[in-house]
Amino acid sequence: MAGFGLPNFGQITEAFKKAQQIQQDAQKxxxxxxxxxxxxxxxxxxxxxxxxxxxxxxxxxIDNSLLTETNDQIENAILEAMKVAHENSTSNMKTKMQELTGGLNLNLPGLSDSNE
Structure with a gap:
């Protein structure tokens, strides 16, 4: 009766262990x-x-010298810094997630290349 293409109990147990490990690693x-x-x-x-x-x-x-600039220049400088920080954070998170999943392509929202 084992010929129905179902994984054996050992494979199921191993899959659960891997899932548990990934969950623990994700928490860390x-x-x-x-x-x-x-x-x-x-x-x-x-x-x-x-x-x-x-x-x-x-x-x-914010450096005091920037405060003598126009509002537009100040706003643009802040926005530019925010974008760079966000890009750096996203890139770091993506790298860490790839390390966690062993390079599996899970297509996680916000981390795919198409959103960059």
């Missing part, structure tokens, strides 16, 4: 990402923004 990764600080800066470095590895804003530093 979540904690690691929470503790990371990833920096992004605008081109001239007068605005710096730090995000956690999970892309939560942590802090902002």
């Amino acid at each position: 990764l979540q904690e690691e990402l929470d503790s990371l600080e990833i920096e992004g800066a605008n081109e001239d470095g007068r605005v710096k923004i730090w995000l956690s590895g999970n892309q939560l804003p942590l802090r902002v530093k």
Whole structure:
């Protein structure tokens, strides 16, 4: 009766063990990402923004010399730094997830190349 193409019990047990390990590793990764600080800066470095590895804003530093610029220049510098910080954080998260999954292409939302 074992000829129906069903995996044997050992294969099922091994699959559950692997799933448990991935879940434990994912929890560790979540904690690691929470503790990371990833920096992004605008081109001239007068605005710096730090995000956690999970892309939560942590802090902002604006050089006083930027405050003499126009509102548009200040806003653009802040936006540029935010984009760089987000790109750095996303890239870091994607790398960590690929390490966790052993390079499996899981097509996770927000981490696929088509969204970059």
